[in-house]
Amino acid sequence: MSTINETRPADALRAGDRQADERASATKPLGGIAGWMDDRLGGAKGVSFLAKKVFPDHWSFMLGEIAMYSMIVCLLTGAFLTFWFVPSASQVVYDGSYVPLQGVTMSDAYRSTLGISFDIRGGLLIRQIHHWAALIFVVSVFVHMARVFFTGAFRKPREINWVFGTILSLLACIEGFAGYSLPDDLLSGTGIRAMNGFIQSAPVIGSYLSYFIFGGAFPGEAIIPRLYSAHVLLIPAILVGLFTAHILLVFLHKHTQFPGPGRTNKNVVGYPLLPVYIAKAGGFFFIVFGVIALISAVVTINPIWAYGPYDPSPITAGSQPDWYMGFADGALRLLPGFLEFETFGFTWSMNIFPGSLILLPLMWTIIGVYPFVESWVTGDKREHHLLDRPRNAPTRTAIGIAGISMYVVLFLAAGNDLMAIKLHLSINDITQTLRVLFFVAPPVAFWITKRICLSLQRADRQKVLHGRETGTIWRHADGRFEEIHAPLTPDERWALVQHESHEPLELTAGKDANGVDSPIAGKERLRAKFSNFYFRDRVAPATPSELEAAHHEHEDHAAAPDGGHEAIEPAGAGQERETIKADKQHG
Amino acid sequence: MNALAARRRHPAAIAVLLLLGLLVTGGAYSFLAPKDANAAAPTAAADDVAHGKDLFIANCATCHGVGAQGTKSGPSLVGVGAASVDFQVGTGRMPLAGPNVQAPQNKVKFDDAQISALAAYVASLGPGPAIPEEKYTTVIEPGTPENNKAIAEGGQIFRVNCAMCHNFAGAGGALTRGKYAPALEGTTPKHIYEAMVTGPQSMPVFNDMNLTPEAKQKVISYLKAQENETNVGGLTLGNLGPVSEGLFAWVFALGILIGCAVWLGKKAA
Numbered sequence: 001m002s003t004i005n006e007t008r009p010a011d012a013l014r015a016g017d018r019q020a021d022e023r024a025s026a027t028k029p030l031g032g033i034a035g036w037m038d039d040r041l042g043g044a045k046g047v048s049f050l051a052k053k054v055f056p057d058h059w060s061f062m063l064g065e066i067a068m069y070s071m072i073v074c075l076l077t078g079a080f081l082t083f084w085f086v087p088s089a090s091q092v093v094y095d096g097s098y099v100p101l102q103g104v105t106m107s108d109a110y111r112s113t114l115g116i117s118f119d120i121r122g123g124l125l126i127r128q129i130h131h132w133a134a135l136i137f138v139v140s141v142f143v144h145m146a147r148v149f150f151t152g153a154f155r156k157p158r159e160i161n162w163v164f165g166t167i168l169s170l171l172a173c174i175e176g177f178a179g180y181s182l183p184d185d186l187l188s189g190t191g192i193r194a195m196n197g198f199i200q201s202a203p204v205i206g207s208y209l210s211y212f213i214f215g216g217a218f219p220g221e222a223i224i225p226r227l228y229s230a231h232v233l234l235i236p237a238i239l240v241g242l243f244t245a246h247i248l249l250v251f252l253h254k255h256t257q258f259p260g261p262g263r264t265n266k267n268v269v270g271y272p273l274l275p276v277y278i279a280k281a282g283g284f285f286f287i288v289f290g291v292i293a294l295i296s297a298v299v300t301i302n303p304i305w306a307y308g309p310y311d312p313s314p315i316t317a318g319s320q321p322d323w324y325m326g327f328a329d330g331a332l333r334l335l336p337g338f339l340e341f342e343t344f345g346f347t348w349s350m351n352i353f354p355g356s357l358i359l360l361p362l363m364w365t366i367i368g369v370y371p372f373v374e375s376w377v378t379g380d381k382r383e384h385h386l387l388d389r390p391r392n393a394p395t396r397t398a399i400g401i402a403g404i405s406m407y408v409v410l411f412l413a414a415g416n417d418l419m420a421i422k423l424h425l426s427i428n429d430i431t432q433t434l435r436v437l438f439f440v441a442p443p444v445a446f447w448i449t450k451r452i453c454l455s456l457q458r459a460d461r462q463k464v465l466h467g468r469e470t471g472t473i474w475r476h477a478d479g480r481f482e483e484i485h486a487p488l489t490p491d492e493r494w495a496l497v498q499h500e501s502h503e504p505l506e507l508t509a510g511k512d513a514n515g516v517d518s519p520i521a522g523k524e525r526l527r528a529k530f531s532n533f534y535f536r537d538r539v540a541p542a543t544p545s546e547l548e549a550a551h552h553e554h555e556d557h558a559a560a561p562d563g564g565h566e567a568i569e570p571a572g573a574g575q576e577r578e579t580i581k582a583d584k585q586h587g
Numbered sequence: 588m589n590a591l592a593a594r595r596r597h598p599a600a601i602a603v604l605l606l607l608g609l610l611v612t613g614g615a616y617s618f619l620a621p622k623d624a625n626a627a628a629p630t631a632a633a634d635d636v637a638h639g640k641d642l643f644i645a646n647c648a649t650c651h652g653v654g655a656q657g658t659k660s661g662p663s664l665v666g667v668g669a670a671s672v673d674f675q676v677g678t679g680r681m682p683l684a685g686p687n688v689q690a691p692q693n694k695v696k697f698d699d700a701q702i703s704a705l706a707a708y709v710a711s712l713g714p715g716p717a718i719p720e721e722k723y724t725t726v727i728e729p730g731t732p733e734n735n736k737a738i739a740e741g742g743q744i745f746r747v748n749c750a751m752c753h754n755f756a757g758a759g760g761a762l763t764r765g766k767y768a769p770a771l772e773g774t775t776p777k778h779i780y781e782a783m784v785t786g787p788q789s790m791p792v793f794n795d796m797n798l799t800p801e802a803k804q805k806v807i808s809y810l811k812a813q814e815n816e817t818n819v820g821g822l823t824l825g826n827l828g829p830v831s832e833g834l835f836a837w838v839f840a841l842g843i844l845i846g847c848a849v850w851l852g853k854k855a856a
Binding site for chain 2: 057058059060061062063065066099100101102103104117118124128132135136139140143186187280283284287288291292295297298299300301302303306307308311313314315316317318319320321322323326414415416417418420421424425426427428429
């Protein structure tokens with residue numbers, strides 16, 4: 001026998017064993033159902049982590065929430081619609097309650113959609129909620145995207161989430177397209193016809209691709225069941241999966257916040273998820289659902305009964321896709337027909353191909369790679385959790401507006417016929433004008449936006465250095481008039497001076513001692529060029545010493561009002577004296 | 588006046604001023620706008636053709652020529668028939684207010700007796716489509732299965748022949764260079780029929796070989812049935828298709844939701 005246990009008997013060896021357990025059970029914070037659940041699932045730690053998660057408050061952060069909630073509304077109502085919708089192109093004779101179509105031969109898909117609209121209790125409301133929610137979903141996705149772009153929220157470490165969001169927005173559009181193509185009414189059939197044309201415009205392989213996708217010649221019986229599978233199964237699965245990853249990354253990265261006193265790159269100032277944001281976000285879900293339901297109850301969307309069943313021969317005036325596909329339709333309307341030509345026995349449909357199969361992937365690729373381009377140009381490898389005010393990143397803001405202006409031109413072109421009737425214009429003139437605008441609008445929008453941003457920055461700088469214009473005019477004894485300027489509070493001032501102002505990068509890789517170009521010189525030169533493009537025009541935020549100098553300046557003037565004043569900066573030289581009174585009053 | 592002066596910087600002041608300005612301008616316009624000359628309408632003459640000729644020479648000959656043979660500014664009316672006159676004058680398209688790409692629908696300038704006199708005169712110039720018989724311009728009312736079937740057939744004919752310009756709901760559509768297919772809502776069955784027979788403006792002619800009078804009647808009945816249907820979905824947004832829906836989503840839906848977000852964002856925790 002060993003002698004070890006003689007000095008430490010078994011009881012003593014186990015003396016501390018249970019204490020930890022007892023202590024744990026005694027201090028267990030959870031009782032009741034929560035405790036019961038935690039004992040079995042062990043989620044308390046995670047839940048408490050989530051509950052304490054802090055979110056900053058700003059209305060623009062809720063745009064993504066609108067998208068999330070309208071997507072959930074789509075999922076809920078979509079499940080209801082699948083109970084009744086028959087995704088089949090087989091021909092039946094309508095005998096439902098909508099009189100103007102009785103006895104008409106139509107596809108089962110269209111018949112069942114008419115059934116949902118007229119014969120299923122609450123069916124039309126749910127259908128309209130589904131469609132309005134879909135439109136609002138894509139609207140809010142795009143607006144959310146714009147918010148993220150213009151505030152620079154896509155910067156490190158969130159580039160991947162930006163890419164996820166880009167893919168999500170593309171998927172949202174495709175999902176919408178697949179959805180509005182399903183009812184097989186005259187308009188949706190026309191949409192599928194347009195898609196068929198898009199596919200056929202692919203050089204050489206177009207016709208093969210079309211036969212492959214449609215399972216034969218257009219329209220065939222295969223496309224509706226196939227679109228249905230994509231619409232209810234494939235795309236929603238990817239959409240929800242990617243969306244979950246999108247949200248998880250938001251939790252992982254923490255939410256960005258607008259700059260303000262006490263807010264840094266290392267903290268998040270706001271309220272915890274529980275109870276504040278659970279209440280706010282939960283409440284907002286009901287607001288979004290309520291607004292969508294209200295709109296759906298009072299405003300018709302996609303009156304498929306009025307369009308009639310699809311038949312390849314008729315077409316209706318005002319055939320447009322839902323708005324998110326409008327820009328592609330507009331591109332087709334703008335592309336001149338003479339771009340089509342034939343060589344080697346093939347037709348090259350360059351009047352369609354660039355506006356369809358090129359445009360969509362190109363646009364989303366440009367959006368997706370932007371964060372990487374910007375970070376390469378700026379050479380900024382740091383993490384950013386504080387948002388930019390759009391004016392403080394003039395070139396980025398201008399690029400964004402230029403891109404949007406291009407998009408809007410295409411978007412407007414999709415409605416050229418309606419603009420022609422409603423505004424009593426010639427559709428030909430509208431189309432020509434938009435063709436020109438497609439090339440002219442972006443640079444003009446870029447220049448105007450950049451100038452506005454720089455002016456706003458200068459105004460901010462003026463405000464910091466010389467105070468806020470109060471609108472109160474003083475008349476002096478000698479007859480001079482002066483406007484009183486009130487100094488900013490430190491909190492107000494902080495928001496205007498906290499941002500960093502990039503300077504154009506200097507060339508680092510030059511020639512070596514022997515006059516040989518460094519291997520990366522070409523790349524660096526390019527980067528310097530881009531950097532110059534981005535940051536050439538800059539308005540630096542006021543520094544503490546400038547602020548100090550401005551104050552001294554005022555005091556000097558107060559002592560000797562007639563003395564010439566020394567310019568701190570050329571633009572504001574004449575205005576210093578105006579803050580004298582205010583400084584005196586407040587200081 | 589002091590109370591007013593004190594409120595001159597009120598946020599609503601601009602809105603109130605704008606409203607006031609609009610009201611004053613609008614009111615002044617309604618007073619000063621040119622009124623239609625009120626020509627004394629002669630009583631219906633016994634001889635329609637002779638009376639029609641008088642009316643024609645007084646009102647139409649400037650463009651169409653004294654013998655309706657046409658001039659540089661107006662086409663010949665020989666052989667256009669009574670239906671054409673009844674449509675053009677009866678919907679106020681003629682007399683033309685001014686040269687334009689297309690004659691817009693306008694206030695009707697003549698009474699029924701005068702229109703039929705004009706029509707009789709133009710019809711006397713050469714054979715052309717006559718004013719349709721009433722049995723073809725009577726709307727088939729929905730109710731019985733065969734009537735419903737006729738209406739549904741009218742819908743099919745409408746979608747194949749008319750919807751490409753007039754839109755699925757007859758809301759109208761654009762044509763090239765500022766021309767347009769007008770909205771059909773509110774147009775009388777007789778005028779729809781006459782338009783099909785005579786092909787006014789850019790519209791093609793749908794003669795009786797092309798669409799039988801019964802088919803035309805079905806189209807008219809379909810349009811009227813669609814007009815009389817309750818808008819089950821709510822407001823129609825002009826039945827213009829996805830463009831107006833998209834606009835509504837961007838302006839109203841997004842507007843309301845952002846309003847709610849701003850309100851919720853301001854709520855203290």
